[in-house]
Amino acid sequence: MEGAAVKVYGVASSPFVATVLLCLEEVGAAYEVIPVDLAACEEKAPAHLARNPLGKIPALEDGDLTLFESRPIARHVLRKHKPELLGIGNMERSATVDVWLEVEAHQFHPSAIAIVRECIGAPLRGRACDQAVVDENVSKLRAVLEVYEARLGRHRYLAGNNVSIADLNHFTLMHYFMSTEYGPALLGPLPRVKAWWEELAARPAARKVATFMPLDFGVDKKKE
Amino acid sequence: MEGAAVKVYGVASSPFVATVLLCLEEVGAAYEVIPVDLAACEEKAPAHLARNPLGKIPALEDGDLTLFESRPIARHVLRKHKPELLGIGNMERSATVDVWLEVEAHQFHPSAIAIVRECIGAPLRGRACDQAVVDENVSKLRAVLEVYEARLGRHRYLAGNNVSIADLNHFTLMHYFMSTEYGPALLGPLPRVKAWWEELAARPAARKVATFMPLDFGVDKKKE
Incomplete structure (x- = not known):
């Protein structure tokens, strides 16, 4: 500190x-x-x-x-x-980190959060899960994760051979997504994405932050 | 060059x-x-x-x-x-540019593109404009532009007193949006946003790029 x-x-x-x-x-x-x-x-x-x-x-x-x-x-x-996690000082690395952070923001995130909202958020709010929304977003997310699978066949991490903000920024939403039935189902046929996720989730910082994110968003605790 | x-x-x-x-x-x-x-x-x-x-x-x-x-x-x-347009070398300026570029990406862009798709894209494709989609997004975009109006009362540009990527990245979608009836209608009561837009559109680079963006997306030209 x-x-x-x-x-x-x-x-x-x-x-x-x-x-x-x-x-x-x-x-x-x-x-x-x-x-x-x-x-x-x-x-x-x-x-x-x-x-x-x-x-x-x-x-x-x-x-x-x-x-x-x-x-x-x-x-x-x-x-x-830790400016190296943004690629600062290396023009090519910075640009590549920016590309994959944008993919996280505009391709991964919208589908993943829609699934999490329906599968975890809706039941907590007493609302039925909208299966059509889930199905549409599972399909979109599968296509994105297939791009990741190909990418991770050429590089250890999304933006190259070192971890970057582009990987880290997936963690918290993936944490919730992986607790739905669709997480393991989508990652099953994608061994490189699965290994990438497991490595990400095993980082000490990720393990600590996971303790702040109970899978019921703390709703049960509030009821006690 | x-x-x-x-x-x-x-x-x-x-x-x-x-x-x-x-x-x-x-x-x-x-x-x-x-x-x-x-x-x-x-x-x-x-x-x-x-x-x-x-x-x-x-x-x-x-x-x-x-x-x-x-x-x-x-x-x-x-x-x-032109790294100064990203605020590179100044930690506070870089962070502020990032914030307002993110606002462009996640607050301005989704509503503005929905309006442009319905008001310009749909008729070109022979589809009726979905007025409910337009109304919902006009309402969202108004709220975003009201935040801009307040911001531009304190700073000449979104990320401070110098132009940045956060301003520039609004230009092309604003160009199309301003050609719909909702552009002038939304900017009318927001004099600072209107002046900011007019200054942006008057930049030599913007005037040149505007010539690449005919308001019919070049559809009429293709039909000739």
Whole structure:
């Protein structure tokens, strides 16, 4: 740990917030999680809107600098403490990391979160899972993961032979996705993606952050 | 112009491809557009899949480096030729640019492209505009642009007092959006966003790239 603790505003079980925590754990930076009560719509209250005008979590305070949106915050944490995870200083590596982080953001994420929302989120909210939404997104996600399988046949990680933010940013949503029946089913025929995921999940930072993400989003605990 | 011309694979009227061309024009880099025939599904053919395994446009070849997805390509072009547009070398500025580029990608873009697809794309394809989709996205986009209006009251550009990739990346989709009835209607009550847009559209690089983006996507020309 070094420097003053940064403040992370949000709920640690949110995959968006947990991605920030994963990066902070990866670099060994001191941090404090300041809870934002979503049930009370605290993310739309003036104090939080001053941090993030979009009224979402996470937000980060690092000294005088206030940031929002999980990927820019993750980039900032790594740029400050482990710039090699962004490929900084190597033009080709930086560009390749950016490509695969964009694939995570625009190809992997939309399908994976739709599946997680239907399979985990809906039942917790007393709503039936919309199987048509699940099926459509399982199909899209399969196609994306097949691209990963080919890519991981040529490189150990998505952006090359060293781990990068492009790999790390998959962890928190994959954690939830892999707890659905579709996770093991999709990864079964994709041995390289499976090995990549298992290595990612075994990183000390990932194991720690997984403890913040109970598979019921902490709902059962609140009921007790 | 300096260095060997980079190759941009795609169709210049695509807002994704045109964003890459805008950055190349901004930095004065030599480039060549290699057409990809979407009507013939050339983007899904092996030659293009070797450039972009997702089978989409644009892709870029810069010497031995092949990249895909418009935002990573835009970052690469600017990192190489005008790194100040990414805030490189200033930790706070880099992080702020990243935040507002993420807002463009995940808040502005999804709503703006939905409106453009319904209002411009659907009629060109002989399909009726889905007004419910338009109304929902106009409402979402208004909320995003109101956040911009407040932001632009404190800073000349989205990421501070100098233009950045976060501003530039709005240009091509805004170009199409502003040609719909909803563009002037949404910007009317937002004078700072209107002035920001007009300044953006007046940049020499933007004026040049606008000539590649006829408002009928070149459909009328093909029919002649």
